[in-house]
Amino acid sequence: xxxxxxxxxxxxxxxxxxxxxxxxxxxxxxxxxxxxxxxxxxxxxxxxxxxxxxxxxxxxxxxxxxxxxxxxxxxxxxxxxxxxxxxxxxxxxxxxxxxxxxxxxxxxxxxxxxxxxxxxxxxxxxxxxxxxxxxxxxxxxxxxxxxxxxxxxxxxxxxxxxxxxxxxxxxxxxxxxxxxxxxxxxxxxxxxxxxxxxxxxxxxxxxxxxxxxxxxxxxxxxxxxxxxxxxxxxxxxxxxxxxxxxxxxxxxxxxxxxxxxxxxxxxxxxxxxxxxxxxxxxxxxxxxxxxxxxxxxxxxxxxxxxxxxxxxxxxxxxxxxxxxxxxxx
Numbered sequence: 001x002x003x004x005x006x007x008x009x010x011x012x013x014x015x016x017x018x019x020x021x022x023x024x025x026x027x028x029x030x031x032x033x034x035x036x037x038x039x040x041x042x043x044x045x046x047x048x049x050x051x052x053x054x055x056x057x058x059x060x061x062x063x064x065x066x067x068x069x070x071x072x073x074x075x076x077x078x079x080x081x082x083x084x085x086x087x088x089x090x091x092x093x094x095x096x097x098x099x100x101x102x103x104x105x106x107x108x109x110x111x112x113x114x115x116x117x118x119x120x121x122x123x124x125x126x127x128x129x130x131x132x133x134x135x136x137x138x139x140x141x142x143x144x145x146x147x148x149x150x151x152x153x154x155x156x157x158x159x160x161x162x163x164x165x166x167x168x169x170x171x172x173x174x175x176x177x178x179x180x181x182x183x184x185x186x187x188x189x190x191x192x193x194x195x196x197x198x199x200x201x202x203x204x205x206x207x208x209x210x211x212x213x214x215x216x217x218x219x220x221x222x223x224x225x226x227x228x229x230x231x232x233x234x235x236x237x238x239x240x241x242x243x244x245x246x247x248x249x250x251x252x253x254x255x256x257x258x259x260x261x262x263x264x265x266x267x268x269x270x271x272x273x274x275x276x277x278x279x280x281x282x283x284x285x286x287x288x289x290x291x292x293x294x295x296x297x298x299x300x301x302x303x304x305x306x307x308x309x310x311x312x313x314x315x316x317x318x319x320x321x322x323x324x325x326x327x328x329x
Contacts, residue, residue: 007127014128016144021049022132022154023145039159043247046129050251053125054259057118064118065263070110077104122252126245133166133244154244159186165244183243190246191238195231197253201260202230209264211271 008015025048030036034044081104085097105111132142136155141148158164162182169187172180206224238246268274 008131011124011128011131012143014124015131015142018049018125018128018132019142019144019146021052022046023150025049026150037153037157039157039161039163039165042154042157042165042244043159046244046247047251049129050248050255053122054252054255057121060118060121061259065267067111070108071112074104074108074110077108118256126248129248130242130245133242136166159243163187163243165247166242168242169239187239187243187246190243190250191235191241194238194246194250194253195234197250197257198234199231201253201257204257204260204264208274208277209269209272211269 022045025045026036026041028048029041029044034041078101081097081100084100085093088094088097132146133154135142136146136151138155141151146154155166156164160182163186164183167180167183167187169184169191172183172187238249241249264274265278268278
């Protein structure tokens with residue numbers, strides 16, 4: 001068994017699940033009147049696949065956010081361990097630092113790799129979708145619900161009537177009859193959007209949701225360098241992706257971007273710019289409610305104490321009859 005067959009065998013269960021979700025969405029869109037063989041129908045089915053996958057990953061994302069917060073809290077202790085072995089390059093010192101770091105992670109319940117979990121979990125799905133598209137392009141049936149008819153439909157579906165979902169920039173450029181320029185343009189736009197959305201997602205984290213203390217650390221400088229380096233990887237590798245796979249990746253990038261924006265706005269990292277902006281928004285909202293009479297400021301009973309803001313009860317008091325008053329007594 002060669003490596004390609006081994007890879008496809010490992011992906012078999014995920015390919016089966018991908019086909020179940022993909023065909024289910026295709027059935028829904030076809031039964032509401034869309035063209036079963038249309039490229040838009042299959043693109044929307046891919047978007048539906050993203051929605052199912054990312055909704056299932058929400059618990060993982062919440063866990064990721066909690067772990068990131070823990071990592072920020074324990075960052076000073078981690079730096080102390082690193083400073084303890086600073087300048088020691090011998091094997092024994094490196095092993096000792098590694099053991100101490102692992103023990104520290106175990107005691108605090110933190111995991112530096114958990115921030116990569118959503119991406120790691122999505123990679124097999126990404127590979128499975130690529131395999132499903134590749135099989136459809138070659139006229140092979142799927143491993144599950146993607147039967148011969150659906151496989152042919154998926155393999156020959158075109159967006160806008162001229163951009164087959166199985167084509168990539170690379171295949172369009174090396175086409176036997178000469179470069180297929182319209183497909184190359186669509187693929188180039190998709191790659192640009194994919195890279196831009198990926199970069200913006202990382203940028204809003206690095207610029208707004210990092211505390212001032214963390215920004216001065218060497219780890220932050222490394223992450224910032226990586227933020228500018230990664231888009232180039234996607235820029236060059238994206239030209240080999242089929243359009244159908246790029247639609248999946250772009251949609252999941254947009255989901256991540258919106259999800260990250262909402263999380264940063266509602267639960268920013270303490271000490272970050274996003275946290276300061278949230279405090280300003282809450283202060284303005286509180287002042288507006290006080291001006292409207294919905295909140296009131298209670299002055300402290302003791303000099304030097306802190307004023308308390310309480311909500312004013314605006315609910316209308318219902319009148320009580322004399323009979324009910326007598327019953328209460």
